[in-house]
Amino acid sequence: MTAKTTISRGDFLKVSTAAGTGLALAFHLPLLDKLTAAQALDGFEPNVWVSIDTSGTVAITMHRSELGQKVWTTLPMILAEELEADWSRVQVKQGHFNPAYGGQSTGGSASVRTSYDKLRRAGATAREMLITAAAQTWDVDRSSCRAENGAVIHDPTNRKLSYGELVETAARLPVPEEVSLKDPKDFKIIGKSMKSLNAASMVDGSALFGTDFKLPGMLTAVVFRCPVFGGKVASYDDSGARAVPGVRHVTQISSGVAVVADDTWSALQGREALKVTWDEGPNASLSSEDISRTLADAAQSEGTAQREEGDAQAALDGAAKKLDAVYEVPYLDHATMEPLNCTARMGNGSCEIWVSTQNPGEAHEAAMEITGLSAEAIKVHTLLSGGGFGRRLADDFVRDAVEVAKVLDVPVKVIRTRDENIQHGLYRPASYHHIQGGLDRKGQPVAWIHHVSGPADSSFSVSADSPNYGIDMAYAIPNVYVDMTTSDIPVPTGPWRSVANTQIAFVNESFIDELAHAAGKDPYEFRRTLIKEAHPRLLGVLDLAAEKAGWGKRRRGRYQGIAVHGCFRSYAALVAEVSVNRRGEIKVHKMVCAIDCGTVINPDGVKSQVEGGIVLALTAALHGAITLKNGRVQQSNFHNYKLLTMREMPVVEAHILPSNEPPTGVGEPPVPPTPPALTNAIFAATGKRIRRLPVDTGELKRG
Amino acid sequence: MAQIAFTINGQPKSLELDPATRLLWVIRDTLGLTGTKYSCGMSLCGSCTVHKDGEAIRSCTTPVSAVAGSEITTIEGLSADLSHPLQRAWIEEEVSQCGYCQPGQIMIAAALLAKKRRPSDRDIDTTMSRALCRCGTYQRIRRAIHRAAREV
Incomplete structure (x- = not known):
């Protein structure tokens, strides 16, 4: 059984019919419904295309950024499946940004979800053209031909032609308007763990990241920035900096004073010698204590209702047992291993940018604004990113480079040092939560009131309508009230892997645990009975995680905690297994995750994202906090903004719930349930409820 | 400025540069071997690790003067053909x-x-x-x- 799919005219464009060049099909993601044939011919620049040359090599050019989430492998797998390609002949390349089609951001765990159907159709289209070409060559009925492993086969006469031999003929054929998609039970690539197409380049030093990019005559710059958010340069003395050998220019830009040199070392030495007097502005005395107080004060006032079911206050007033708690989480930095950087070149009325970015469209817009050039005069080349986690969706590092290139008219790479990365971040927002719950006489929850207090920031939304936000209340509690107040706090914030789900899942999944214990019930069973019927997949992952972790069958001295959360249309449950010694030191032995992300393209890729999400979230729960004093971020490098190390690494198990649902997000969903699974396990071990992150091990000391 | 000689991935080099220059920047900027990465600049993360006479060292804090006469191996020199x-x-x-x-x-x-x-x-x-x-x-x-x- 195969499904027929109709391709609207203009979806795919045959971009090459010249002899000797093979077959090339181009298209655009996301699908442009209204693209007409005329537009297609008049300057249509696709951002994804597939070409098959006469040697049979399949080259796929992708529009999404590779950050470590393996889109450069997973997306080609989808296309190669329908194409019946020989996987060993598939290559992948990064496509350029095309301003005609708006943003091409890589975020929201959306790459596979939004590309799946289109890539399948693209592969099927090319496959059908190749089959027709073979049938014409042999003068046989095309229904007697089939494609397999990079070739078309005619079984009745036992003949075979490779794609490389067929592309010239295929390129002269019209693009079919209707093609058949494969039955998933016939998949040979989708659902198999394939080796990453760029794996070799990652282990021999040849992978080219933004920091590695070089242009002839390129200079390197570092920027001296005001340590206080919102501060400005009052004056500077660059005589010392200019005296450093190799320093070519010192120039003021929006973000500070740039020292431009022949090489990185000279630029760094120049910055050391630069004297800047800052106008620190109104935030020069801001501290974390001030911020906590602001958020706590704001929590006293009525917020904007996010969810209202029943009469939560009345139900709480009448409850047999009442719980009242405050939870707090801090600002977090993304701390990508590759520092933020960007290379820009201006000249002859054009601007070219090479950058490790999740968002080339944002880079393009920033360059237009700074240079005043037209959209067509600006080119953005996306390079490999050494981690993103949301930080590379922004354009601040692009602005640095374009501004310097504009002033000096030289190709320049601006690179941030680690302290700049940490102290000039766009942080995961800190938040404060006042939460109350009520149980009836049987231990059933009857009331839930959650007041969220956080900074005003578009990435911090707990609205059920927010596209990136997940299931805000998975449990069937009859009376629920959730509201939110926002405060203007002069700390820059932005999206951080799984956005507001990180705060909400920590609070919800901790507090439901509190209610379970108050009701004298097993936390897993308590959740099971409360999960709404509308969320069977949430129940599915909860059960699978509990089963795989051996819930309730813990080893001596080890304690378990459980948590579950759905976001980005996927579902993840975690069981943490920990021990805590008398000194309060925590050993995380094992993290067992169950994930339901619909159809799985690359199972090992899913597992590596689960491992990565858990490590990032454990790092946050155990070590992560950006704090302020005198308006300055107190952390500067990995000694005081610690990352999890090998020594602390638990065994991570990732179990995938089999599903035929459409594919959904993987990069972010394992993150939110990890911290509450950990802290619920710490509670089981110590009786101490962790309501403030990161975990303070001093509070866990006994005896 | 000083003349500093060492071997990198089997190639002898003699460079005139500031002896305080960190080895990382000599490897990346002067010699163009970008497989060795900058991340912390304080010997905290290990991304810049290379071998000096077979020992793992942090190139981000090592002055180039400290490797005079040594044999340096970077990721590019670990094997010629991914065979390690x-x-x-x-x-x-x-x-x-x-x-x-x-x-x-x-x-x-x-x-x-x-x-x-x-x-x-x-x-x-x-x-x-x-x-x-x-x-x-x-x-x-x-x-x-x-x-x-x-x-x-």
Whole structure:
């Protein structure tokens, strides 16, 4: 059984019919419904295309950024499946940004979800053209031909032609308007763990990241920035900096004073010698204590209702047992291993940018604004990113480079040092939560009131309508009230892997645990009975995680905690297994995750994202906090903004719930349930409820 | 400025430069070998690790003067054809996510394997805890080191 799919005219464009060049099909993601044939011919620049040359090599050019989430492998797998390609002949390349089609951001765990159907159709289209070409060559009925492993086969006469031999003929054929998609039970690539197409380049030093990019005559710059958010340069003395050998220019830009040199070392030495007097502005005395107080004060006032079911206050007033708690989480930095950087070149009325970015469209817009050039005069080349986690969706590092290139008219790479990365971040927002719950006489929850207090920031939304936000209340509690107040706090914030789900899942999944214990019930069973019927997949992952972790069958001295959360249309449950010694030191032995992300393209890729999400979230729960004093971020490098190390690494198990649902997000969903699974396990071990992150091990000391 | 001579990946070099220049920037900017990465600049993360006469060192804090007369090996010099057991194991175990820290991880692991043919989990924890990975590939790094050790 195969499904027929109709391709609207203009979806795919045959971009090459010249002899000797093979077959090339181009298209655009996301699908442009209204693209007409005329537009297609008049300057249509696709951002994804597939070409098959006469040697049979399949080259796929992708529009999404590779950050470590393996889109450069997973997306080609989808296309190669329908194409019946020989996987060993598939290559992948990064496509350029095309301003005609708006943003091409890589975020929201959306790459596979939004590309799946289109890539399948693209592969099927090319496959059908190749089959027709073979049938014409042999003068046989095309229904007697089939494609397999990079070739078309005619079984009745036992003949075979490779794609490389067929592309010239295929390129002269019209693009079919209707093609058949494969039955998933016939998949040979989708659902198999394939080796990453760029794996070799990652282990021999040849992978080219933004920091590695070089242009002839390129200079390197570092920027001296005001340590206080919102501060400005009052004056500077660059005589010392200019005296450093190799320093070519010192120039003021929006973000500070740039020292431009022949090489990185000279630029760094120049910055050391630069004297800047800052106008620190109104935030020069801001501290974390001030911020906590602001958020706590704001929590006293009525917020904007996010969810209202029943009469939560009345139900709480009448409850047999009442719980009242405050939870707090801090600002977090993304701390990508590759520092933020960007290379820009201006000249002859054009601007070219090479950058490790999740968002080339944002880079393009920033360059237009700074240079005043037209959209067509600006080119953005996306390079490999050494981690993103949301930080590379922004354009601040692009602005640095374009501004310097504009002033000096030289190709320049601006690179941030680690302290700049940490102290000039766009942080995961800190938040404060006042939460109350009520149980009836049987231990059933009857009331839930959650007041969220956080900074005003578009990435911090707990609205059920927010596209990136997940299931805000998975449990069937009859009376629920959730509201939110926002405060203007002069700390820059932005999206951080799984956005507001990180705060909400920590609070919800901790507090439901509190209610379970108050009701004298097993936390897993308590959740099971409360999960709404509308969320069977949430129940599915909860059960699978509990089963795989051996819930309730813990080893001596080890304690378990459980948590579950759905976001980005996927579902993840975690069981943490920990021990805590008398000194309060925590050993995380094992993290067992169950994930339901619909159809799985690359199972090992899913597992590596689960491992990565858990490590990032454990790092946050155990070590992560950006704090302020005198308006300055107190952390500067990995000694005081610690990352999890090998020594602390638990065994991570990732179990995938089999599903035929459409594919959904993987990069972010394992993150939110990890911290509450950990802290619920710490509670089981110590009786101490962790309501403030990161975990303070001093509070866990006994005896 | 000073004249400093050393060997890198088997190639003798003699360079005139500020002797305080950190080896990392000489490798990356002067010699154009960009497999060795900058990340912390304070010997905290291991991304910049290279071998000096077979020992793993942090190139981000090592003045180039300290390697005069030494043999330096970078990730590009670990093997000519991805044949080092660790490179093969890294590919086999699908270790890399973003990949940025991996050259450093591999160079640290290579120095460990050169000293200890069959490292225990504890050996791996002790040595590899000096190298940070934000993508969380530690479990696979451990597996890959064990796999490579079996092949050596």
